[in-house]
Amino acid sequence: MGKITGFKEWGRKTAPRRAAKLRVLDWNEIYLERTEEQSRAQGGRCMDCGIPFCQQGWPLGNRIPDWNDLVYRDRWHQAHLALESTNNFPEFTGRLCPAPCEGACVLAINDDAVTIEQIEREIIERAFKEGWVQVRPPKKTTGRRVAVVGSGPAGLAAAQQLRRAGHEVSLYERDDRIGGLLRYGIPDFKLEKQVIDRRLAIMQAEGVEFVTSTDVGVDVTWAELKAKYDAILVTVGAQKARDLPIPGRDLDGVHLAMDYLTQQNRTIAGDDVPDQIDARGKRVVVLGGGDTGSDCVGTAHRQGAISVTQIELLPAPPEGRSPSNPWPQWPMVMRTSSSQEEGGTREFAVMTKRFTGVDGKVKQLHAMRVQLETDEAGRMRFVEIPGSEFVIDVDLVVLALGFVSPVADSLVEQLGVELDARGNVKVDPGFRTSVPGVYAAGDACRGASLIVWAISDGREAARTVDMDLVQPARPRLPTRGANYSFGGR
Numbered sequence: 001m002g003k004i005t006g007f008k009e010w011g012r013k014t015a016p017r018r019a020a021k022l023r024v025l026d027w028n029e030i031y032l033e034r035t036e037e038q039s040r041a042q043g044g045r046c047m048d049c050g051i052p053f054c055q056q057g058w059p060l061g062n063r064i065p066d067w068n069d070l071v072y073r074d075r076w077h078q079a080h081l082a083l084e085s086t087n088n089f090p091e092f093t094g095r096l097c098p099a100p101c102e103g104a105c106v107l108a109i110n111d112d113a114v115t116i117e118q119i120e121r122e123i124i125e126r127a128f129k130e131g132w133v134q135v136r137p138p139k140k141t142t143g144r145r146v147a148v149v150g151s152g153p154a155g156l157a158a159a160q161q162l163r164r165a166g167h168e169v170s171l172y173e174r175d176d177r178i179g180g181l182l183r184y185g186i187p188d189f190k191l192e193k194q195v196i197d198r199r200l201a202i203m204q205a206e207g208v209e210f211v212t213s214t215d216v217g218v219d220v221t222w223a224e225l226k227a228k229y230d231a232i233l234v235t236v237g238a239q240k241a242r243d244l245p246i247p248g249r250d251l252d253g254v255h256l257a258m259d260y261l262t263q264q265n266r267t268i269a270g271d272d273v274p275d276q277i278d279a280r281g282k283r284v285v286v287l288g289g290g291d292t293g294s295d296c297v298g299t300a301h302r303q304g305a306i307s308v309t310q311i312e313l314l315p316a317p318p319e320g321r322s323p324s325n326p327w328p329q330w331p332m333v334m335r336t337s338s339s340q341e342e343g344g345t346r347e348f349a350v351m352t353k354r355f356t357g358v359d360g361k362v363k364q365l366h367a368m369r370v371q372l373e374t375d376e377a378g379r380m381r382f383v384e385i386p387g388s389e390f391v392i393d394v395d396l397v398v399l400a401l402g403f404v405s406p407v408a409d410s411l412v413e414q415l416g417v418e419l420d421a422r423g424n425v426k427v428d429p430g431f432r433t434s435v436p437g438v439y440a441a442g443d444a445c446r447g448a449s450l451i452v453w454a455i456s457d458g459r460e461a462a463r464t465v466d467m468d469l470v471q472p473a474r475p476r477l478p479t480r481g482a483n484y485s486f487g488g489r
Helices: 036-044 064-072 076-084 090-096 116-130 153-164 194-206 222-228 257-268 291-303 409-415 451-470
Strands: 145-149 168-172 209-211 231-234 254-256 283-287 307-311 345-347 350-358 361-374 380-384 390-393 396-399 403-405 438-440
Touching: 036 064, 036 116, 064 076, 064 116, 076 116, 090 116, 090 194, 090 451, 145 153, 145 222, 153 168, 153 194, 153 231, 153 451, 222 231, 222 409, 231 451, 254 257, 257 291, 257 396, 283 291, 283 390, 291 307, 291 396, 361 396, 438 451
Parallel strands: 145 168, 145 231, 168 209, 231 438, 254 396, 283 307, 283 396, 307 345
Antiparallel strands: 350 361, 361 380, 361 390
16 A cells, blocks of 8 residues: 555655644634645555554544555545545544544554544545535435434434435434534634535435424423434433532632533634633633643633643653553553643643632632552552642633533433433444334443544444334344445435
């Protein structure tokens, strides 16, 4: 694949970013384009490695060596055909995925991985520019009706697959616009929303019906939906955020990350957002070192915060792989996101103990340093370091501590769907719930995870729904762990 000696001749070259001092002045995407020659050279770095471990690291099973080779050979149209055969939305994964495929790249054993994610993005952007992304309505319809509830990446992928298979599909969304977390949870500097809108236009042209501003379980009951449709696929995501029940949590100025990010995204979209959470002129602390925390850091920079501190409970990861984290596992190493690159302070191994304030408004965060130890049973636990207490002056605290489970109370009460021990919707290997005709996919059943897993689950769940509706006599074979492309009956 690629050029036989390409990995020796060319080093890894990622897409350049706009200067940090300039990009924090707007909300546009931060990346600049590589030249076509640079992109082809990066595709040429892909090795003829025999076993493409990159595909093992990528849940969708993308044909990565194929389209790397095609890009190197300047066959971009064929590269797009290979790319879209397994991934409904490479324009999303090419911007938002942490690229587990690159962590599993054979070249990454002792060198820098192929820039797989960036090549993926360049292929799909060229495809849209050249008009290669086509509307693909079904050739025949089945007369079966499916409701997909939740329009994040899992719901979008499932809806598109089911429609292309010939079913009538209605995609329900609680908010006023389609997109779920993509729309309101991801800042525009990582994903400008016209990228979503152009894909939605294709899905509408294919015949997917979008039903917005409808909270299923409230505005319409799950039982009503079940009576109206032949199948329901639940893709509501893991909406329930992990909170921090410590003294001072109720002070004004302590907010959940999704509330903060959603308000800013609505403002950029032109909505009127009264009493918006705004970091302008404030000392900001973001609790949580993951992607959501990083998004909050970048948002605070652009809003005009005078200082931003990001706090992580875990210790700082190593600069390189540890012996317990060998290739091709995802490398647990120190990274600096684009938002962290823009400024601010990062603190590791810090436990927040309480907040204090004045006149009901948060003013200080009280914390202490901790270390991670293993007890006699082999369990990891945090141990507070005596005398390490310290205080941070703060005006705005954003809790970006992750997500625990879907909000599924109405689903349980109205349909009797069973949940697992973690509060996720319980499914069998084919994404079927305990209620016949009701399915679940993505974070709703998996728990908070990556966008690529959401798309993969949506595709696999759609296959099961299609199989059950059209060929109910066929044995119900497990589908988790495999990917299928179907449609165009």
